Amino acid sequence: MQKFILGKKNNIAFISGALIIIAFTSHYAFHNINIAIWSLVIASILGVTPIAIQAYQALKVKVVSIDVLVTIAVTGAFLIQNFEESAIVTFLFLFGAYLEQRTLNKTRSAIKELIEMAPESALKQTENGEFEEVEVDEVDVGDILLVKTGAKVPVDGTVLTGEGHINEASITGESVPVGKKKGSQVYAGTILENGTIQIVADRVGEDTTFGKIIELVEEAQDSKSETERFIDRFSKYYTPAVLVIAFIVWLLSRDFELAITILVLGCPGALVIGVPISNVAGIGNGARHGVLLKGSEVIHDFSKVDTIVFDKTGTLTIGNPKVADKEIYAENVDEVFAYLASVENESDHPLARAIVEYIGDTKLYTVEKTDVVKGGGIVAHIDGHRVAVGNVALLEQENIPLNEKARADIARFEANGNSLVLTAVDGELKVLMGIRDQIRPGVKEDLQKLKKLGVKNLILLSGDNQGTVDLVANELGLTEAHGHMLPEDKSAYIEELQAKGQIVAFVGDGVNDSPSLALAQIGIAMGGGTDVAIETSDIVLMNSDFSRLPHALGLTKATALNMRQNIVIAVGVVIILLASLIFSEWMNMSIGMLAHELSILVVILNGMRLLGYKLKY
Template sequence: SGVYAGTILENGTIQIVADRVGEDTTFGRIIELVEEAQDSKSEAERFIDRFSKYYTPAVLILSIIVWLVSRDMELAITILVLGCPGALVIGVPVSNVAGIGNGARNGVLLKGSEVIQYFSKVDAVVFDKTGTLTIGNPKVADTEFYSNNTEEALGYLASVENESDHPLAKAVVEHIGETKPYIVENTDVVKGGGIVAYVDTHRVAVGNVALMERENVQLNEKAREDIARFEQNGNSLVLTAVNGELKILMGIRDQIRKGVKNDLQKLKKLGVKSLIVLSGDNQGTVNLVAKELGLTEAHGHMLPENKSAYIAELQAKGQIVAFVGDGVNDSPSLALADIGIAMGSGTDVAIETSDVVLMNSDFSRLPHALGLAKATANNMLQNIIVAVGVVLVLLASVFFSKWMNMSIGMLVHEASILVVILNGMRLLRYKLK
């Protein structure tokens, strides 16, 4: 099977033969796509290109017609000079550069003017839970044992979880502390379920309820009641079974980021219609987080492909979707969404595939980023209106007034360029109210 550059091996060993290296790898192409996106033109800039395609020849033809009819060379040249859309050409790039500069100064990396245009029109923002809405440093909050030999079961659990880099595994190992180590063999990572391995000749399964069902582990009435209680308390579940018998149930809880609820309210005020959380965690925990933060929708038990499919479903309904995440598993969703937003302390792949990066994983910068994108898009539109309006007024004045001449026209023309530059530079001082 194929292995992509940037792939992280969490367990075991692997031997690979390189088919492509450097810029030819998938990871290299991702970087190339990001660089292309940075150089791409925004909708406003493409409008100017289309406009100039017809406008420039039209002004040239108009000046020639005026000269042929009036034989007034000065009038023809005046029309040609005053019709030059200098403010239109410079107005949009100034707004774009000022907006990106403000973002960089405030810890927000906006990858190009096209990103700004899409981001300013976003309808729905979809969040991953762990490391995005939560701190990403979970702790064991509750534990239940279902056997007398707890020391041995904890040793098996710690030995298996030491093989994993998953945040929940790290929380379990930290909670158990020092214990007798066992040799772990034949480790099998079950996608979206957990880990199955052999420890001291015993088959040990560590994971969620779905993994227990897959391993035909019988859950008695007490265990089911404990699971329901743990979920209601907002815990992520880690169950441990040895030789098909449930031994340990752990509830792991991650803290919600400070100030997130207030930041989400700011997003709503900026016009975002839907705030949605997608998580691989159990539905009870996800519902609790959504209720506490006032989110529109909450979906648990979501694998990476489920998240991507959900985003595609929203896009099929005509919505412009932003996705916020930080891990390798989030990369497909970050790439598929109209706007991918990565937390700055996330994986390199997530950061490279995203359109917006929140430096230092500061969630409070997200409302500023959206407000800045909207302000930049509005600023571009203002500059276009000023530039086109001035040209139309100047040309009309040449034909329908006696006071307009080349000197006055050039003064107004240069003043309009100065106006759009100053208007664009206002973005450098932008702050979300």
């Protein structure tokens, strides 16, 4: 029966809430006192039942928890027929537990999501040279595997034959697929977007990079011990003190009503309500401003963050490579763009897609002959013209001259971190394009706001090359920047920061970010990222709106302060009431209850202020 009731705790909370609404409506709208009283009585009994069970279970292991105090206080309030107090306190206590349970369930599902993304099968070469599909667990180091277009790479390995482009976003977080050829390294869980390759298995199973990602997430989540809330720690001393005082008063005076009065006055109505109301108001404000905060512990931890670590692609940058710079050396630019679009329209390469998107609607010519130059680009014949599209090496191979201006433009584009695409027609350079993943608009200003909010260290960790990472860091004024970082490197770096006593938040959007999101004190996911990153995180910036990050930090600081204010108000009022009852003659049940209800109103109004919170700068 206990298990059944605890399993229905959330349902009981919502039923109690509905009964409280009925009670107040009956009382104030229809002046029907009987329905109001019975609704509150039923709500109190329903609400206190799971709390009492939890209190009993805590006492069995010799723990005086907040459940014990709430149970005794509600029982005391019920006995003196203060049904309104007993009903409201139980409802708010259960509703707060519901919010925490929901967050915990989402976090735990992250490991399941990761496991489902792992490759399940592989095409393994048999003794007769044929390839047959086997379970990925049957692959051993040294086996030769075939990977076709669209398939996941089943193990970490080395390319033996074939070429193609692999999307390594699950490992490096970078959006631009990487070209692979003989001798290149490939990783389990990445996707071959085009081409066919044969690989030899170097690492299999849990030893693969993807397997280590899953292991890192599991370890990071296990290492995150559940921190007791301040109220639970406080109640360790507060609860016995109130119980002892009430019992002593009863022993000395034999006045049961006085003892119950002490329990009622000591009932943490404002204390129980104060923290959840701040928490709910803060979470509500965040939701209205595109920030999902997963619980009060997240608010407490994030408010103290002094170091924020960022992934690059999809976080500080848009996550979609686009044409960023261009130089035109031709007069008939529309015709040249038409030739360029015709060539790139037949390619699945991400740079080609960026160019086609940039040019937009244009006339497309029939590509009569195509010659793919390894590591260079494409030479094609279109409408009687020889068109070369590729890098500098291709143009040099084609003996196409580059004047001083063109070479200066190339050097400038490279210095800006661009990938270069040059287009030549009939032996003359016509167009130079620089393609890169662009920094999100307004990010620099948002980072300055974070500094004003007390963040001392802004650090960039990326799987991209160091040159590009340095350019982004310099442009944005970051404290540190490190490139060529695999997921385990990022996690190790975060552990180093934590070992130095820094409170670290990590901001990312990919599966590769999941270990770091779980390991950092606060994981922050961009809402446009993967489901795993979002579920592993503590805070989600909806719609991948980076500008919400300063608001989130400012809001958590305001909410944490508001919680402390409510705790001081609640505890202070209880202390004053109990002291007045013992040391004065004028304190009685009516005056004490009035002060008690006023304290609840004060903490509610104080918490509600958070709904209107806005970042001041």
